[in-house]
Amino acid sequence: MSDTELRTLPLLYDTLRTARLNERYYFTRAKRLRQMDIIIDLYIALCSLALAVFAVGFLYVDRSVTAILAVQISVVALAKPITRSSERIGQAMYLARAYGRIQSTLREMADRVTLTHQIGFRDRRNLENLTRELRSLSGQDDPRPSPRVIQQLQKEVNEELPASLFWWPSDDPASVRGS
Numbered sequence: 001m002s003d004t005e006l007r008t009l010p011l012l013y014d015t016l017r018t019a020r021l022n023e024r025y026y027f028t029r030a031k032r033l034r035q036m037d038i039i040i041d042l043y044i045a046l047c048s049l050a051l052a053v054f055a056v057g058f059l060y061v062d063r064s065v066t067a068i069l070a071v072q073i074s075v076v077a078l079a080k081p082i083t084r085s086s087e088r089i090g091q092a093m094y095l096a097r098a099y100g101r102i103q104s105t106l107r108e109m110a111d112r113v114t115l116t117h118q119i120g121f122r123d124r125r126n127l128e129n130l131t132r133e134l135r136s137l138s139g140q141d142d143p144r145p146s147p148r149v150i151q152q153l154q155k156e157v158n159e160e161l162p163a164s165l166f167w168w169p170s171d172d173p174a175s176v177r178g179s
Helices: 001-058 063-083 084-118 121-138 145-162
Strands: none
Touching: 001 084, 001 121, 001 145, 084 121, 084 145, 121 145
């Protein structure tokens, strides 16, 4: 294995793990944003239903209760578009898919390295392109990611893709060529 190939191995494996972490982070983020969006929709629906029940007179409550409920519904319903939740969910899903596609390509490359014990010119060029794409995507990353979520997902990614999973050349010349 050439020096260039040896220097490329850590980049390949680190980039693979980074892409996997980002894919998992944005799928988790999209899921949480969607859950919050559903909770807000349910809150608006339930409060509207309660207000309708009170207005029709099925249950008697003080007018101040209905007024407070009406104000709450109005505030939440007006605030929802301001949060741009649909746009944020869409952006998180876009990033999750983009990082997932990169991760999948890098995993194929890592598998080829494991089988052939070498990194071909085409794979090195592809790795450079994918690294540039990752840098480009990072400009769209969450400006304030949750450290707790990142730490948890990093642990999971390290368990899913441990260093022992990746092929590294040993001092034994026979192991370099797969003999």
